[in-house]
Amino acid sequence: MESSRMMSVRGTNIRLLEGGAGDALIYLHGATGGGQWLPFLDRLAARFHVYAPEHPGFGASDDLPEMDSIEDLAYFYLDFLDTLGLDGARFIGSSLGGWLAVEIAAIAPHRVSQLILLDAAGLHVEGVNVPDLFMLDDEQVLELTIHNPESLAQRRQALIAADARQAEVMARNRATVANLAWNPYFHRPKLRHRLHRIQLPVLLIWGEFDRIFPPAIGAEYERLLPDAKLHIIPECGHLPAQERVDEVAERAMRFLLEGVR
Amino acid sequence: MKFFFQHLMPWPHVPRNNPHPQAWVTYPRKYYDPTLGADIYEDYLSQYEYAERLGFDGVCVNEHHQTAYGNMPSPNIMAAVLAVRTKRVKIAILGNAIPLRHAPQRIAEELAMLDLLSRGRIICGFVRGIGPEYHSFSMNPTQSRERFREAHDLIVRAWLEPEPFEFYGKHYKFRYVNPWPRPLQQPHPPIWIPSQGSVETIDWVAEKRYTYLQTYSSIESVRRVFNEFRTAAQRHGYEANPHQLGWALPIYLSDTEERAYEEARGPMEYLFNEVFRMPPSVFFPPGYLTPRSMSRVLANKKGLGTGYLSFEELIDKGYAMVGTPSSVRERLAAYQKEFGFGNLLAMLQFGTLAHHLALRNIELFGKEVIPYLRELGESNDAERDSNRSVAQRR
Numbered sequence: 040m041e042s043s044r045m046m047s048v049r050g051t052n053i054r055l056l057e058g059g060a061g062d063a064l065i066y067l068h069g070a071t072g073g074g075q076w077l078p079f080l081d082r083l084a085a086r087f088h089v090y091a092p093e094h095p096g097f098g099a100s101d102d103l104p105e106m107d108s109i110e111d112l113a114y115f116y117l118d119f120l121d122t123l124g125l126d127g128a129r130f131i132g133s134s135l136g137g138w139l140a141v142e143i144a145a146i147a148p149h150r151v152s153q154l155i156l157l158d159a160a161g162l163h164v165e166g167v168n169v170p171d172l173f174m175l176d177d178e179q180v181l182e183l184t185i186h187n188p189e190s191l192a193q194r195r196q197a198l199i200a201a202d203a204r205q206a207e208v209m210a211r212n213r214a215t216v217a218n219l220a221w222n223p224y225f226h227r228p229k230l231r232h233r234l235h236r237i238q239l240p241v242l243l244i245w246g247e248f249d250r251i252f253p254p255a256i257g258a259e260y261e262r263l264l265p266d267a268k269l270h271i272i273p274e275c276g277h278l279p280a281q282e283r284v285d286e287v288a289e290r291a292m293r294f295l296l297e298g299v300r
Numbered sequence: 301m302k303f304f305f306q307h308l309m310p311w312p313h314v315p316r317n318n319p320h321p322q323a324w325v326t327y328p329r330k331y332y333d334p335t336l337g338a339d340i341y342e343d344y345l346s347q348y349e350y351a352e353r354l355g356f357d358g359v360c361v362n363e364h365h366q367t368a369y370g371n372m373p374s375p376n377i378m379a380a381v382l383a384v385r386t387k388r389v390k391i392a393i394l395g396n397a398i399p400l401r402h403a404p405q406r407i408a409e410e411l412a413m414l415d416l417l418s419r420g421r422i423i424c425g426f427v428r429g430i431g432p433e434y435h436s437f438s439m440n441p442t443q444s445r446e447r448f449r450e451a452h453d454l455i456v457r458a459w460l461e462p463e464p465f466e467f468y469g470k471h472y473k474f475r476y477v478n479p480w481p482r483p484l485q486q487p488h489p490p491i492w493i494p495s496q497g498s499v500e501t502i503d504w505v506a507e508k509r510y511t512y513l514q515t516y517s518s519i520e521s522v523r524r525v526f527n528e529f530r531t532a533a534q535r536h537g538y539e540a541n542p543h544q545l546g547w548a549l550p551i552y553l554s555d556t557e558e559r560a561y562e563e564a565r566g567p568m569e570y571l572f573n574e575v576f577r578m579p580p581s582v583f584f585p586p587g588y589l590t591p592r593s594m595s596r597v598l599a600n601k602k603g604l605g606t607g608y609l610s611f612e613e614l615i616d617k618g619y620a621m622v623g624t625p626s627s628v629r630e631r632l633a634a635y636q637k638e639f640g641f642g643n644l645l646a647m648l649q650f651g652t653l654a655h656h657l658a659l660r661n662i663e664l665f666g667k668e669v670i671p672y673l674r675e676l677g678e679s680n681d682a683e684r685d686s687n688r689s690v691a692q693r694r
Contacts, residue, residue: 107443174325174435176581207591214587218442 041076041084045099048115048122053100056091059084063125064295066091067116069134069278070172070220071184072212074098079280082288086296087129092119094139096215098208109161109219109227113142120150129295133157133280134252135216138225141260145233154241155291156260158249158277160225167255169224173217177209183250186276225252234263241267242294244287246275268300301636301677303670304358304392305351305662306548306645309344309378311337311368312652314574322578323368324432331368341371343655349385350659351648354666358390358423360645362494363397365429366436369575376410383418391418394494394513394548394645395425398455399447400437404472407451408458408479415483424489425513426452431583442587445500447471459488492546497525498593506532506540511643513546516604519618519635522547526639542642542677547635550620550647553664557623563657564622565611570651572609572619580606620650625668633673642677 041058056076064087066080073093083089095103095115103115116139120128127150132140137159144151172180177198185191201209220226241264245257254271261269272279272286279287293299311323311332320327348359361378364370372378375393382391391414396407415422428448434441450469454477457465464478483489494513495501502525505512512529514522526545533540550568554560583605584594603609604619614620621628632644648665649658 107440173585174579174581176579210586210594211591214442217440217586221440221442222438224438 041080041089043076046122048119051095051101051103051115053095053119054093054098056080056093057089058091059087059089061087063087063123063128064089065116065128065130067130067132067136067139068094068097069132069136070212070216072097072208077281078284079288082284083131083291083295086292090123090128092116094136094215096218097212102215107218109139109142110146112139112219113146116143117147117150126150127152129153129155131155131157131280131291132159134277135160135220135225137161138227138230141230141234141237142227144237144239145230148237148239151237151239153295154237154239155244155294156241156257157244157280157287158246158252159243159256159260160220160252161227161230162256162259162263163223163226163228164255164259167253169252169256170250171224172251173221184277185282186246186248186274187282190282231259231263234260235265238265240294240298240300242291242300243267243269244279244290245269245271246277246279246282247271247273248275249277251277270300301641301673301675302357302543302643303355303665303674304360304390304546304643304645305348305356306360306394306647307344307348307649308362308364308370308571308647309341309372310571310575310651311371312340312570314368314570316574318574322432322582323575324578325366325435325582327366327368329366337371343658344649345381345385347649347655347658347662348382350662351666352386352389354662355670356389356666358392359386360392360394362394362425363427363429365433367432367575376414379414379422380417383414383421386421388421390421390423392423392492392645393425394423394492395427397427397429397433398451399444400429400433400439401451403474404451404454405458405474405477405479408455409481411455411489412459412479412481412483415485415489416481420484420489422483422485422489423492425492425494426455427494431585431588432578434585434588435582440587441585443471444588445590449504456488456491459483494548497521498589499528500590500593502528503532503535505529507536509533509536509538509544511544511546513548513643513645515548515645516619522618522635523639526641530640542640545639545641546643546645547639547641548645548647549618550650551628551661551665552620552622552648552650552653553625553628553661553668555624557627560622560624561611561615564620564653567651567653568614568620568622569611572604572614575651576605577608578605625664629669629672632669633676636673636676640677644673 043056045052046055080089093100130140137156138161141161243257245254257269261267272283275282314323361375363375365373379391379393411424428444450472454467458479464476467474467477492511493505494515514525530540552564648661
């Protein structure tokens with residue numbers, strides 16, 4: 040069903056995965072990279088035209104010249120909307136992609152109709168400890184990311200089996216993430232002072248056992264956003280849309296179609 | 301050939317089987333004993349003085365942070381001390397980690413001060429700082445290369461130009477660059493660049509006609525990198541002279557081969573495996589190396605810094621040299637003939653090596669090695685080439 044193509048956004052070529060038909064829904068991937076048509080996206084594609092771009096600096100996409108902050112990437116996605124001729128869209132962002140979606144909504148709230156954040160980065164909460172992913176190796180990061188032991192074991196196998204080409208892509212992805220999120224660590228201090236501008240319904244979905252950006256960060260988003268509701272997924276780690284596909288897809292669809300949170 | 305006495309000023313009391321994953325970044329400073337530390341500084345400084353007495357041409361200091369590996373977070377402070385405690389030797393600062401500074405003018409100022417205080421004996425090294433420094437200062441490693449180039453350009457321009465100027469870079473923007481005082485050596489002290497052998501750096505150093513230093517490398521890598529430097533120099537329209545090439549390595553001498561091995565083994569393993577070793581994510585933070593350099597540097601440094609290297613392996617591959625004065629000088633002479641370098645940076649205290657053994661090592665090197673090798677790489681041609689390259693840079 041889905042298709043993959045390269046598209047140029049003001050001269051920067053990125054890979055775009057697309058599937059389904061209907062209103063535009065944009066999925067923004069997290070720090071481990073995109074380029075994969077997740078089962079979660081397939082579920083959304085039953086009712087929406089799902090766009091899953093691979094961010095500049097990741098996977099098959101070019102680097103974005105002069106990019107050195109999440110805001111640069113947010114402005115890139117406004118150009119992305121213009122290139123596709125979309126006035127606006129629904130956005131779902133996971134982790135780093137969640138932070139990105141919030142930045143887009145803060146800059147241009149009129150171009151975001153609905154927003155779902157999955158275990159999003161973007162805020163620093165006093166007293167909430169977050170691990171320094173940049174000090175850890177891939178396997179240690181994986182252990183913090185995935186809650187379910189079986190799925191952790193599978194992913195560890197995939198990691199060990201990665202070939203040189205895949206390792207190179209992963210190294211570039213990491214460098215892009217460091218470029219955006221080294222310091223301040225995965226957040227922008229001023230973002231919390233812009234959240235009041237996002238006057239649109241927001242669904243916050245968080246894994247109960249997210250050890251990368253703990254649910255306390257979700258609670259802070261719920262407190263600071265004018266119209267947000269936090270939903271905790273039990274027995275789940277940092278990637279609810281991958282660890283708990285059915286439950287998260289169902290919640291997302293009910294919110295997107297019926298406004299139920 | 302010119303001989304430099306190199307030192308890291310290591311903290312020698314990290315316990316074997318240190319339970320911490322590294323002696324860097326987060327290795328708790330409670331393990332630093334200041335009373336002991338003051339004595340250790342004094343021992344190390346007296347080793348520098350001894351090296352001057354024994355005929356070395358220069359002494360070296362360097363910069364590392366938050367680590368037991370080397371206790372010179374401010375190399376310029378040590379250089380100031382050495383400017384007073386020595387009279388003749390060059391003082392090579394190898395180097396200041398310029399991208400870590402928020403105002404690189406401070407380097408132009410401090411180096412000029414040092415050059416004046418030492419009456420023109422300063423050699424100015426610029427480095428990016430290795431991976432862990434970027435963790436220690438939460439400095440974005442993906443910007444390291446750009447910041448290095450900009451900071452370098454700012455400093456050198458400040459030394460070359462007589463009038464205040466505006467510097468408008470991506471990372472550094474200053475309305476009035478006008479550092480006082482000016483260095484005694486005009487237009488500026490010689491510039492040396494220590495490197496791990498990345499393609500970009502080799503080419504850049506050759507283009508600038510600076511001196512290139514290869515540190516901590518196998519013989520195989522030293523050979524390849526020096527050849528690449530010469531090729532790069534040709535590409536930029538000149539023949540590299542021996543004084544543009546420097547090789548830095550730990551060396552240990554004793555009366556017999558057996559004794560040398562026995563005395564060096566523990567301290568050398570401590571250096572490479574206890575205090576240097578760190579997790580790969582710390583040694584090579586994301587974006588610190590370009591993808592092109594990554595594979596090369598990793599190949600050059602196989603296991604170095606991130607894995608265990610046995611003493612035998614360190615010796616066999618040429619990361620370090622151990623033996624009697626005559627065997628070591630034979631090896632050095634052979635390598636000098638083959639590689640054509642004009643600067644040898646001998647690290648004669650390393651790891652836990654005791655003060656009295658370090659002094660004897662310095663003495664043996666000064667008396668039994670330097671006099672035999674001094675003429676190598678010192679042809680009139682080399683001097684002429686050296687002068688020419690300085691003249692062209694001006």
